[in-house]
Amino acid sequence: MIRTVGLGKSFGQPVLRGLDLVVPKGTLYGLIGPGASGKSVVLKLLAGLVRPDVGQIFIEGQDTTKMGELALQKVRAGIGFQFQNNALFDYLNVGDNIAFPLRRLTSAGADEIRQRVAERLARVSLPGFEPRMPGGLSGGQRKRVGIARATITQSPLVLFDEPAAGLDPVTSRKIFDLIRDEQRATGATAVVVSSDLDNLLATVDRVGMILRGALVFDGTPDEARAATSPAVRQFVHGLTEGPL
């Protein structure tokens, strides 16, 4: 389970102001909110890539805010992260990019790694892409490689930052299906930040909305659609009239 208590973070201007979030174990959780509301910052805080100014983060009962960098490395070993800009290593080919976490975090042999990379690539509909360089891929292909890398170690916690940003509707739908299938297959806890609300709400088990640095809604997608809070209703239904 993931729990944050009174999480605060500022980059000159406050971004998060006392965020309390609970993601039950094995849940596919969607995080929504207007642009620059701090959704991606939450993911980076959960991964220990950024430290909070105030508050606590509990991952499986461990307070990661009190950990040093070495202890955090161990926590991160159990987290898969798909970055908003994919963050593929541009000097490695697709196969080596996907194999990178396996080589660093496991003792898998070369054959096993090759096999698992091929399986991952087939899973994201990019079979045989191992020798290609990231620079030669389209936006959607890069996204899928990023997802393959984030999920190859089958971590108990996977964080997806805008997995469908900039993709066409069909590819976007496929990406969300893939995320859901993966999560169902592994039973992992997954947090997905996305602005593609239609696909997100059709995919996740629960959804939370961040507004002005705090969680203003937490519930099921149906509850989100039926929310009476003006801000949540406006955002979920994409209305132009409202407090946002």
Add this chain to the structure above:
Amino acid sequence: MSTDARASLPRAPLGADADAHATPPSDGGEGGEQAPPAAKPRGILASIGRTGLDGLGGVRDLYSIFVRTLYYVFRGRRAKGALAEQMYAIGNKSLFFVTFTMGCIGMIMVYQATMQTKKVVPELSLVGASYMQLVVRDFAASIGAMMLATRVGAGIAAEIGSMVVTEQVDALRMCAADPVDYLVVPRFLASLVMTVALLVWAGVVMFSTGMLTGYVVYDIELATFANPVMVNAGDVVVGLAKCVAYGAAIPIVSAHSGLTTFGGSEGVGWATTRAVVNSSLAVIVLNFFISTAGLMAFPPVK
């Protein structure tokens, strides 16, 4: 992460929490009333204090990277071929640049120095011996290192800085790869070896072109010029110590600039500039300390 929050550029300390130290918004808001005159000195003092604290933070971060680099030199996990790749990038690819610039500088130095010497003493037989001592003890290492700081330092900062802004460094950290271990250590080791080799070569080139200049312009015999009478073991030790120190300092200072990059491509530009300026400063400061220590330990032959 929103890049808007990072829009104000100059610098942030290194580490997991680099983002937390983004430059705060300036006090003078747009369209607001003018600050009373009495507030000005306080603003200047605050600015000086902030600059001082930033400087201290930078030194602490540099020290932290250096210590972690030394730790990972012995305890780190090196990717296959990474060291050879960096040695090629730092050493082989700098060879022409170093040879050309140091050759030119050697010619100019001997031409100018001999012209000045002739005004004072007509006898030029010790010009070569004196020049050799200067090249061995200081010039080859220090001038060569300044040249390398521009090429190698900028390259390291740009490479690491662009990895930072594209979140590749965060991706490394998610795979239990400490950026210092994965990115800095291969560059540090490669620079240590290749800088020493390049600077020794720079000395040879510098002296040779100087010798040719002396022969062609001032009729100084080659054998007279290549006179090692003024060079002793102390000069060689001091010269080599400088080569090693510069070889260690340039990648550390440049990697620090790269790792503290933020703000997109503009930030990478800033990081590259900072790397060149700070590496050159590091060379000058190290030169001062090593030269002073060298003068005390090995006084030059008079």
